Amino acid sequence: MSSEGNVQVxxxxxxxxxxxxxxxxxxxxADYSDGTDGVREFPHTVVASEFGGRGLAGELVGEALxxxxxxxxxxxxxxxxVAGYLEKHPEAAxxx
Numbered sequence: 607m608s609s610e611g612n613v614q615v616x617x618x619x620x621x622x623x624x625x626x627x628x629x630x631x632x633x634x635x636a637d638y639s640d641g642t643d644g645v646r647e648f649p650h651t652v653v654a655s656e657f658g659g660r661g662l663a664g665e666l667v668g669e670a671l672x673x674x675x676x677x678x679x680x681x682x683x684x685x686x687x688v689a690g691y692l693e694k695h696p697e698a699a700x701x702x
Contacts, residue, residue: 672700
C-alpha cells in the first residue's frame with residue numbers, strides 16, 4: 607500500500623477500466639475488455655507522472671487481477687506492465 611495519501615482502487619465498468627485514486631483523484635488506470643471466451647484482456651496501464659514512483663501501478667494491477675480471479679476469468683496480459691507483474695508475482699500468475 608502506498609504511504610502517501612488515501613489510496614483506493616475502484617472499477618469503472620462503463621469505461622472498462624480499473625482506477626487507482628489518491629485522495630479521491632484518479633492517479634492511474636488499467637483498461638480491460640472481457641471477451642466471450644472467459645478471458646479479460648488488459649491492453650494498457652497508466653499512472654500519471656506526478657504519482658509515479660509510489661508503487662501505485664503494482665497496487666492497481668494486483669487488485670485488478672484479484673477481482674478477475676474472483677470472477678473466474680483468465681487474463682490476457684497484452685500490457686507489458688501486467689505481463690511483468692505476473693512474472694514477478696507467481697501467486698497471481700494462476701489467472702494467466
